Amino acid sequence: MKSLKEFIIPFVGLKAGKHYFNFDIDDTFLHFFGFDDFNSAEVKVIMELDKKSTLMELSFTASGYVNVNCDVTNEAYNQDIINDMQLVVKFGQEFNDENIDILILPHGEYELNIQQYVYELIVLALPAKRVHPGVEDGTLESEILEKLDELSPKEKDIIEEKDSTDPRWDTLKKLLTDK
Structure with missing residues (x-):
């Protein structure tokens, strides 16, 4: 070089x-x-x-x-x-x-x-x-940030997802409690 x-x-x-x-x-x-x-x-x-x-x-x-x-x-x-x-x-x-x-x-x-x-x-x-x-700090105004906010999962969606469980898992959990 x-x-x-x-x-x-x-x-x-x-x-x-x-x-x-x-x-x-x-x-x-x-x-x-x-x-x-x-x-x-x-x-x-x-x-x-x-x-x-x-x-x-x-x-x-x-x-x-x-x-x-x-x-x-x-x-x-x-x-x-x-x-x-x-x-x-x-x-x-x-x-x-x-x-x-x-x-x-x-x-x-x-x-x-x-x-x-x-x-x-x-x-x-x-x-x-x-x-x-x-x-x-949240002061930047940008189209990209707005689109990311629009596409990000919302809090209520995350809470609903936690509350609802797959029924197959519920059946498996019964096996643990049936002893």
Whole structure:
């Protein structure tokens, strides 16, 4: 995959200690990964890189919103997202990113590409089920919600269903009481 320049961090020239990097993410970044679930995005990612003599600790924080469609009504709304992630970068014989929290770079490497981590940070911040806030508090007016209310079973239908039993079960219940 092609790399985006702004997400390549040349860490060789950095002094030991903490360094901060800011990234403004929009929908073009997410479309770069082929992720089209968002209508638009406005997310700010702050990365703190703590460089030490033998390793680096990266701390990512994302906050902002993405415009997504509701899973119930398909209405677009802004979903707030807040997420953070920790990553430890060590040096070894060969590249290894099998562990979620640890990245091993080969000795002699001088830069780090963090675009995949930023992408995962944003996508994993979304809830599994996206529900418009107007659906939860009842303020959203939508044809889909009206149709769902029309087709949903009414309380009196549920009560009548509980009261009426199948006569075959009644016969079986008599067997228990006839002992």
